Amino acid sequence: MAIDQATVRKIASLARIAISDAEAAAMEGELNGILGWVEQLGEVDVSGVEPMTAVIPNTLRLRDDVVDADPLTGGNRRDDVLANAPAAQHGFFGVPKVIE
Amino acid sequence: MSDYRIKGETGEWEVVIGLEVHAQVTSNAKLFSGAATAFGAEPNTQVSLVDAAMPGMLPVPNRECVRQAVRTGMAIEARINKWSRFDRKNYFYADLPQGYQISQLYHPLVGEGSLHIEADEKAGIAHGKMIGIERIHVEQDAGKLMHDQHPTMSFVDLNRSGVALMEIVSKPDMRSPAEAGAYLRKLRAILRYVGSCDGNMEEGSMRADVNVSVRRPGEPFGTRTETKNVNSVRFVMQAIEYEARRQVELIESGGAVVQETRLFNPDTGTTRTMRSKEDAHDYRYFPDPDLLPLELDDAFLDECRASLPELPDAKRARYEAAGISAYNAGVLTAEVESARWFDALLDAGAEPKAAANWVTSELFGALNRLGKDISDCPVTPAQAAELLGLVADGTISGSIAKQVFEIMLETGDAPAKIVEEKGLKQTSDTGAIEKVIGEVLAANADKVDQYRGGKEALFGFFVGQTMKAMQGKANPQVVNELLKKALG
Amino acid sequence: MTDLTNLTVAQIRDGHRAGDFSAVEVAEAFNANVADAKALNAFIVETPEHAIEAAKAADADRAAGTLKPLSGVPIGMKDLFCTKGVQTTAASHMLEGFVPRYESTVSQKLWDAGAGMLGKLNLDQFAMGSSNETSYFGNVISPWRRKDGGNAALAPGGSSGGSSAAIAARLCPAATGTDTGGSIRQPAAFTGITGIKPTYGRCSRWGIVAFASSLDQAGPMARDVRDCAIMLENMAGFDPKDATSLDLPVPRWEDALSSDLKGKTVGIPKEYRLDGIDPDIDAMWDAGIAMLKDAGADVVEVSLPHTRYALPAYYIIAPAEASSNLARYDGVRYGLRDLPQGAGLQEMYAATRAEGFGAEVKRRIMIGTYVLSAGFYDAYYTQAQKVRTLIARDFEAAFASCDVILAPTAPSAAFGLGEKAADPLAMYLNDVFAVPASLAGLPAMSVPAALNREGLPLGLQIIGKAFDEQGVLNAGLAIEERAGFTARAEKWW
Incomplete structure (x- = not known):
């Protein structure tokens, strides 16, 4: 199923990647090439086959309900959390004003 | 629909x-x-x-x-x-x-x-x-x-x-x-x-x-x-x-x-x-x-299920089965804190119906007045059960219970202690009551005549006067009986 | 005095322990090689001081009798592992200047084991690529050159191309890699070194910049099988911070190394015999079969019927996961922010991501976004995950009749930089032999086995049963001992 430039732009918008018309044109060809190729998967008879959920047999472990047990996954590290922020102010992350 | x-x-x-x-x-x-x-x-x-x-x-x-x-x-x-x-x-x-x-x-x-x-x-x-x-x-x-x-x-x-x-x-x-x-x-x-x-x-x-x-x-x-x-x-x-x-x-x-x-x-x-x-x-x-x-x-x-408390519908049904009105059962189970408090009151031995009436009127009224939640109620369920018990066994009357409750809210003291200290115990001492009745009837001879002349509604007046003279401590049932005898 | 940079990890460890040299001497020697190899562009950040500090600690530990498993061994760290206080970029403009306040589990384990860091190694941007040409910080140049008298720059493979080039050029004795669809094995094959991707879940993914979560797996790259075993022992292990981490003890792989394959059966997957494949690859494969027979193994043909669908399934699953994993790069909490005049939040996202991601990363995000979008999810993603189930079943069935599988690592030797850059599909096809084991989460390694007619290294791949890294390492060792691969790139840089 071939995609057109409008679809390319829609995907780019969903993915929040700004693209120029020239980029959209170039991507149209590339994406169609790749999608056309992966579509051969449609040939495979998968009736009765479950989609893979866990590649290696393993069960989901659950964490104990303890606050800051491990500093690497706990809170109380605002400086670390904000250290790389492009626009941190007063302990917050700053973003362009949002109108809800 | x-x-x-x-x-x-x-x-x-x-x-x-x-x-x-x-x-x-x-x-x-x-x-x-x-x-x-x-x-x-x-x-x-x-x-x-x-x-x-x-x-x-x-x-x-x-x-x-x-x-x-x-x-x-x-x-x-x-x-x-x-x-x-x-x-x-x-x-x-x-x-x-x-x-x-x-x-x-x-x-x-x-x-x-x-x-x-x-x-x-x-x-x-x-x-x-x-x-x-x-x-x-x-x-x-x-x-x-x-x-x-x-x-x-x-x-x-x-x-x-x-x-x-x-x-x-x-x-x-x-x-x-x-x-x-x-x-x-x-x-x-x-x-x-x-x-x-x-x-x-x-x-x-x-x-x-x-x-x-x-x-x-x-x-x-x-x-x-x-x-x-x-x-x-x-x-x-x-x-x-x-x-x-x-x-x-x-x-x-x-x-x-x-x-x-x-x-x-x-x-x-x-x-x-x-x-x-x-x-x-x-x-x-x-x-x-x-x-x-x-x-x-x-x-x-299994652990999740075992840890579940009694839920509102079940609790409500249990209350109703214990003789509590549907309305009161609804009020008591609407908030988990009230229900827990009430259950504690029942566990402390209070009679369900009287307890429900008391909680929904006296207790909630008082909390409302004080602007408090049941979670910071100054009276414990055990104290309340004791108070209701004093009424049930005739130690104090309902009206004295109200006074005692007010004191409990202020002091946090146990009701029996308050009754004892303030001398609020209800009396069924017929001699004492008869003496007061005699005084009340003597002081209201005109009304006694009217009563005897057929104005039976005045009976309540004599009860009230007697109770008042006894500061509410007389057993109302005994007062009734003795008054009937004295007026009869 | 011997050139310390020619020593393997085991030799450095043992020589240091024996007092033949100090760890600081080793670190200085490698630091010098790193500083002298700018032309390869293998490192994004060099951290000679980190290597020296660890070396001083190693020397002190030796004096105190408290040596650790990797005391005195300096290594390279793929710049996909977050390193506390050291810029971590995933070779992207997006994360240029990002300095984590935390250390990835795997790198922490290596430092705890006494290793030092020579620097952060270049890679394909966000580990997406097979030639190291997608790095924002420039191509890594393979130290290898064709024996044709020319000096065409060759790809070191990808995505762990900085790792492979650095080891091949003796800039470090070992390095970390990550493998999503061949990113350890293919660069190892291209540069004549050894690399193993362990069973999915052996190494914690915590602190590794994610590409495709259900496939990403860290592993070591080094000059020989023993070094891979040593490194892997110090990288693997249960991590409660990674929900997919395997809660299993780490075997003593090094101690159990044995190239005696008597009683073992090696499977040769017939579907890997591709029409028109480079005859040198086929010849190497046949030689490999002979080597394993010589080591005592029985050889049987096995069938992996869904092999041809592995790559298309991979190019749905990996981009789908990537499109979501890379959504966090939005210019709000770290990394690049591009805020055009008057832009609102959503425009900021679009501008930042357009600026911060390279062409290949965008391409995969777009593919991934598309295959997950409304109306296409089942046709693409669900279908691919079902095919993935079939691929895993193929391996299960094959392993009923064999212990390990032998195949080429890649369909060709290293290609020239720029040769495949214009055609994404041609590039993707380079991982045709590597991807099936990734989809099935199986341990797999590449061992250098031969030179092709151009004098470039070729690698053989051993794929094992889940959890059986030992079987993979042992078969690798058997090949290593028999192949006698001693060729190395002549220094031109």
Whole structure:
């Protein structure tokens, strides 16, 4: 199923990647090439086959309900959390004003 | 069937309501990290590297959050799915650090259940009704945006980011704002009984997305709108009312309802289109590859079930069976704290019916007057049981009990001690009572004549005078008997 | 005095322990080689001081009698592992200048074991690529050149191309790599070194910049099989911070190394015999079969019928996961922010991501976004995950009749930089032999086995059963001992 430039732009918008018309044109060809190729998967008879959920047999472990047990996954590290922020102010992350 | 109708220009309309309640799971730590969940902390202090979605960070689910959702599901008699999994809901927003919310779309933890709302004549609910619950799934809360601190910027606080929510999705089974209100109150009560959510709507622990559509009675469902994040029962009812009227007016004036997300304005009681999330709702859900399927074993489920308390409906039935009026049973079970207090009172030996009357009138009246919650009631259930016991065994009269209770509220002293110290013990000493009766009759000879002349209503006057002269301490039954004899 | 940079990890460890040289001497020697190899562009950040500090600690530990498993061994760290206080970029503009306040589990384990860091190694941007041409910080140049008298720059493979080039050029004795669809094995094959991707879940993913979560797996790259075993022992292990981490003890792989394959059966997957494949590859494969027979193994043909669908399934699953994993790069909390005049939040996202991601990363995000979008999810993603189940079943069935599988690592030797850059599909096809084991989560390694007619190294791949890294390492060792691969790139840089 071939995609057109409008679809390319829609995907780019969903993915929040700004693209120029020239980029959209170039991507149209590339994406169609790749999608056309992966579509051969449609040939495979998968009736009765479950989609893979866990590649290696393993069960989901659950964490104990303890606050800051491990500093690497706990809170109380605002400086670390904000250290790389492009626009941190007063302990917050700053973003362009949002109108809800 | 509810007969709530919106009266339009062209006839009557029925309102169809479904609620998606987001209830914050009571837990110490977040759903996928060890950061705290406490309300009101300094911005971004309860944020782990995981919650801030730093590169390479991974989620590990909190057992307690899963457990609480399962217990909640059991409380609404829902199917618990022993195999569920987490999916990612992808969208971009400043309060969503990962660029996706970890939620459960395809395989929720809890399947279908239901909840019963009671008839409430005053609210216009003629009959009790079962409201279907589609599912409960567990998901991450988003952070918080603040818009007023800076002229050109919004500020992001991620303290809430990653806090566990249960999304409790009802079926479109409600037909009036009152039913929606009753559903929310009942759901809140159940959550609080179970202890899976504190139900605190002011702090945002419980919010509802309100789905509303209108139709001609008997016709198929109309197009619905979803009003997001409404945070009180009253606002939910207002939002439904406003939204239903708006839709009716729109349709009747030739327009059509657009399926959209709306915002509620509590100041005006109105809803409006939400601007920021207008763009294509293509969330690209897929199973979160950082997490394996969530598989629960029987031991886990057994523990969840065993830890469930008696729930409102069962408690109510038990109270009614003990002779408590349906009304009082409803009042006593509406809030988990009251019910627990009352159960403690019963455990301390109080007679159910008298205890229910006393709690719903005397105790609630006093708390109301003092502006206190039952959770900080100055009188313990044991003390109250003692007080009721003194009335029941004739040690004090009902009116003395009121005085004693007032003193208890002030001093916290035990009732027997108060009765003893203040000499409030009721007397059945016939000699003493006869002496007082003699004095009362002598002082009111004219009234005695009138009584004897047939004005029997004066009997109450003599009782009152006698009781007054004895400072309320006389056993009223004995007073009655002796008075009858003396006047006879 | 011997050139310390020619020593393997085991030799450095043992020589240091024996007092033949100090750890500081080793670190200085490698630091000098790193500083002298700018032309290869293998490192994004060099951290000679980190290597020296660890070396001083190693020398002190030796004096105190408290040596650790990797005391005195300096290594290279793929710049996909977050390193506390050291810029971590995933070779992207997006993360240029990002300095983590945390250390990935795997790198922490290596430092805890006494290793030092020579620097952060270049890679394909966000580990997406097979030639190291997608790095924002420039191509890595393979130290190898064709024996044709020319000086065409060759690809070191990808995505762990900085790692492979650095080891091949003796800039470090070992390095970390990550493998999503061949990113350890293919660069190892291209540069004549050894690399193993362990069973999915052996190494914690915590702190590794994610590409495709269900496939990403860290592993070591080094000059020989023993070094891979030593490194892997110090990288693997249960991590409660990674929900997919395997809660299993870490075997003593090094101690159990044995090239005696008597009683073992090696499977040769017939579907890997591709039409028109480079005859040198086929010849190497046949030689490899002979080597394993010589080591005592029985050889049987096995069938992996869904092999041809592995690559298309991979190019749905990996981009889908990546499109979501890379959504966090939005210019809000770290990394690049591009805020055009008057832009709102959503425009900021789009501008930042357009600026911060390279062409290949964008391409994969776009593919991933598309295959997950409404109406296409089942046709693409669900179908691919079902095919993935079939691929895993193929391996299960094959392993009923064999212990390990032998195949080429890549369909060709290293290609020239720029040769495949214009055609994404041609590039993707380079991972045709590597991807099936990734989809099945199985341990797999590449061992250098021969030179092709152009004098470039070729690698053989051993794929094992889940959890059986030992079987893979042992078969690798058997090949290593028999192949006698001693060729190395002549220094031109």
